[in-house]
Amino acid sequence: MGGPSGPPFSVSARRLGAGTAGVNAHAPGTDRGVPSPPLERAGQAVPVRLAAALVANDFTRPAALHRAARPRRAEEKFWNRQRVAWFGPDTVGPDTARPQLALDLSSLNARHEERFLMTKLTVNGQSHTLALDPRTTLLDALRDHLDLTGTKKGCDHGQCGACTVLVNGTRVNSCLCLAAMHDEDEITTIEGLGSPDSLNALQAAFVEKDGYQCGYCTPGQIMSATALFDELKAGHPSYVSPDLDHAEMTDAEIAERMSGNLCRCSAYPLIREAIAMAAEVKS
Amino acid sequence: MKPFDYQRAHSLADASGRMGDAASIIAGGTNLLDLMKIQVMTPSRVIDISRLSGMDRIEPHGDGLRIGALVTNTTLATDARIRAGWPVLSRAILAGASAQIRNKATTGGNLLQRTRCPYFYDTAMACNKRAPGTGCSAQGGSGRMLALFGTSDDCLAAHPSDMAVGLAVLGAEVEIRASSGDTRTLPVTQLYTLPGNRPDIETGLEKGDIITAVILPAPRIGTRQTYRKVRDRASYAFALVSVAAVLKMDGDTIAEAALAFGGVAPRPWTDAAVNGLLTGKRPEPATFERAAAHLVPDTAPHPETAFKRPLLRRTLIATLREASGLAGQVDTARNAPSGAPQ
Numbered sequence: 001m002g003g004p005s006g007p008p009f010s011v012s013a014r015r016l017g018a019g020t021a022g023v024n025a026h027a028p029g030t031d032r033g034v035p036s037p038p039l040e041r042a043g044q045a046v047p048v049r050l051a052a053a054l055v056a057n058d059f060t061r062p063a064a065l066h067r068a069a070r071p072r073r074a075e076e077k078f079w080n081r082q083r084v085a086w087f088g089p090d091t092v093g094p095d096t097a098r099p100q101l102a103l104d105l106s107s108l109n110a111r112h113e114e115r116f117l118m119t120k121l122t123v124n125g126q127s128h129t130l131a132l133d134p135r136t137t138l139l140d141a142l143r144d145h146l147d148l149t150g151t152k153k154g155c156d157h158g159q160c161g162a163c164t165v166l167v168n169g170t171r172v173n174s175c176l177c178l179a180a181m182h183d184e185d186e187i188t189t190i191e192g193l194g195s196p197d198s199l200n201a202l203q204a205a206f207v208e209k210d211g212y213q214c215g216y217c218t219p220g221q222i223m224s225a226t227a228l229f230d231e232l233k234a235g236h237p238s239y240v241s242p243d244l245d246h247a248e249m250t251d252a253e254i255a256e257r258m259s260g261n262l263c264r265c266s267a268y269p270l271i272r273e274a275i276a277m278a279a280e281v282k283s
Numbered sequence: 284m285k286p287f288d289y290q291r292a293h294s295l296a297d298a299s300g301r302m303g304d305a306a307s308i309i310a311g312g313t314n315l316l317d318l319m320k321i322q323v324m325t326p327s328r329v330i331d332i333s334r335l336s337g338m339d340r341i342e343p344h345g346d347g348l349r350i351g352a353l354v355t356n357t358t359l360a361t362d363a364r365i366r367a368g369w370p371v372l373s374r375a376i377l378a379g380a381s382a383q384i385r386n387k388a389t390t391g392g393n394l395l396q397r398t399r400c401p402y403f404y405d406t407a408m409a410c411n412k413r414a415p416g417t418g419c420s421a422q423g424g425s426g427r428m429l430a431l432f433g434t435s436d437d438c439l440a441a442h443p444s445d446m447a448v449g450l451a452v453l454g455a456e457v458e459i460r461a462s463s464g465d466t467r468t469l470p471v472t473q474l475y476t477l478p479g480n481r482p483d484i485e486t487g488l489e490k491g492d493i494i495t496a497v498i499l500p501a502p503r504i505g506t507r508q509t510y511r512k513v514r515d516r517a518s519y520a521f522a523l524v525s526v527a528a529v530l531k532m533d534g535d536t537i538a539e540a541a542l543a544f545g546g547v548a549p550r551p552w553t554d555a556a557v558n559g560l561l562t563g564k565r566p567e568p569a570t571f572e573r574a575a576a577h578l579v580p581d582t583a584p585h586p587e588t589a590f591k592r593p594l595l596r597r598t599l600i601a602t603l604r605e606a607s608g609l610a611g612q613v614d615t616a617r618n619a620p621s622g623a624p625q
Binding site: 134 | 284285286287288289309312313316317320321329331333357360361366370373374377378380381382383384386387517518519
């Protein structure tokens, strides 16, 4: 199911400690757009070693790292396949056969960067400008580029609702949004509602009513319910509204309007109670 | 996702000019991105029309309305004019997807969404729609979501849209802009082509064509409208069978009847003969049975779709009882899945 939708190299760069929240790891103007690899951390574990292989090869490196960065044959084949998948067959040239360097990314990085889109997102009132691969979903931009991991990736296909955020006040599945299409938009995530010290009414109601078990779907449930209040207030009917011109906060209405948020622990009755409780607190 | 070039169109002409074999228009993206992630669709160029101005408006058009192709499902379903004059359209849209998806999905995109046949979605399986000439894995496979009408040996898939069924029953038309800049309109039901031996071709749209709007005819004053959807779970599931009905009563006879069916064909299905069997008749069980007997085919194209025959018959009869007032008072919420007719 859904392959990597973010830029494949940003993760590697971030694992090496180069990326920080809100800072684009590939800012134009830096050395080939690739942050300096902290050499002392290279070679620790396989992902880091592979990451080093990906980002380090434009740099002068000690021989030890050079060896550490040399993928095994199976890994080499894997990355070559990935390279074809990401960048097209014409990028596999004679250099791929070089035994000590499975990946020469200098030209690939340049090609990759050409595709980057500068995207301005205002998230929870704070504005960020990111250089993003066009494939980056809003969900991945929030989680992997802004470190706002409150928004969860469940199915990544719009079926579960764990990734629900507000875009300009309306709820959407952030996994089904290209970040670049939301340039200049205002995003609200679970981090923008309340804090652990000061929960908002919905968050407090979920705690009070125990509206979860594992908690993974909870941020999506709460973002979705936040929008539900606004939609009811605006008089939006739902499929179960007996009359298209009148909708009330009933249990059936809450169930229907929250059907885009799945809870595999099946805490549904308590989720509905929490939403009803928060609605009372609000009114 | 496969890499692609993202391009923002500056105008319809610009978008049209950028289209090509490997290009795809994106507006809401709720279906396209889903399919791109699993590489069922792999456009090398994605043309964003979501920022084109003026296409997200619902405007008066004669006695009817012109709905811009970028109007979201939520905006359309909750529009006060639609709720009052074309309630079956509101009901049909609200029966589909989730609130999150309806906020993003557009009118044009909804019409052009792809089938949810599991074999279309699974790139390891043969599918004539996804990869022409490879065969149809649904033949001999699992068939619960397949169509009853309009299928061929090469494709058994059903069109998933609820909105399109609501538009079909209202006689709505699709406005299409050709790459030449000329505009033409087609009834919604004629937008789609039946699969035949080319299931990969789903509409009569040509290269460079863009759906710019949907046009609703004048409201049918005095009609009772309802949309009934039967599915595997109470909400957020595609239709096994759905029935949209617009009935006008004159005393104790049916003066006008229009029906459209979802979940049962590669396009919103209509049958003028069934409408004719109801017109001028009393709304009684025998009338409804005759209409259902005419509609429901004698055999199903797939053994696992056979259950849809009695399901369609019963859903049609229940919908007619409701729309003609025979069902009595509609009680609340969960027990009245299609709500009160208006």
